[in-house]
Amino acid sequence: MTRRVLAVMTFAAISALAVRTVEAQQPRPWIHVQVTEPGEDGKNARVNLPLALAEVALNVISGEILSKGQIKLDKHDVSVEDIRLVWRELKASGDAEFLTLQEKDKQIRIVREGDRIRIHVDKAGEGEEDEGDKQVRIEVPVTLVDALLGGESNHLDLQAALAELTEERGDIVTVRDGEKLVRVWIDKNKS
């Protein structure tokens, strides 16, 4: 009997050690931000941070904006509850083009393709002073929106959204304004 108990305990200890070793070997995700501004006076910026740092940074943001990792939207006309209802309907509809807006020099398109929501905004440059066309590309995983809207009523659950991001890899946001580029992505690399 004692031998069996010892064998089980040894197996459990080895299993626990193996799990910890695998966890330790799994690369932790990093969030990257790249801002490229070409030209003589342009500035370039690169930020590479472990995603876990972003989660902690959330707690540092003022309590006036956040309450337990959630954003209050009281001053906005659209409540989170309304967004949540709309989201439920949209989510149930599967792959679809949610919004297409075409104006003279602006085009907005929001579509769901599989597990992604894609938001495309294209705006033509205005006149000579404008540096060029603006292009915004945002890719949001469906599960991220679920997490964001999973909090209490009239709150966005940012912490849950960040936790969801830890599973994410690839580009999250790309904004191209003429030659300026802002890119946010997540991967396992530290640079």
Next chain:
Amino acid sequence: MKTVLVVIGSLILFAGVTLAALPWVVVDVRQTEPEAFYISIPLPLTLARAALLFVDEDDARIEIPELARFITEAEQIVRLLADAPDAELVRISGRHEEVIVAKVGDNLVIDVETRGEEVHVRVPLSRLEELLSYYDGEAFEVSDLLDVVGAISPGEIVQVRGRDRVVTVAIR
């Protein structure tokens, strides 16, 4: 009389050897132009600690009450940085300036270069973590701060290099 001199001499020698073995903070200022000069101010931490005995208790504290709200997060951030692999965390480069924040070993290294001036700072993360653990909810004790500084591995911790002046703060 001879015995007294020997005892005093031994005490001075002992004190000298002890001071030399303990960490010193050395501030160097080197100016090249227009009037070249060099000044080095070595400060034995033991003396600084002894001087605290003559300082009023309130003056031996550095009050930062605002930190109380963020102390847990600050500790977490330092720990996460300490656990992270070596990496360049931030790089901002423009025509006239460059800012780099990197994690190198146990250190957070900050390099700023702008229009002929350079600032290099080395912050040992393990010492920063230790310092934060001394926060009592309102302030840091200067004696704790001295302990932390004394535990920093020898080397430069701050260097400010201007066109004609270099200021270095180092642990020796």
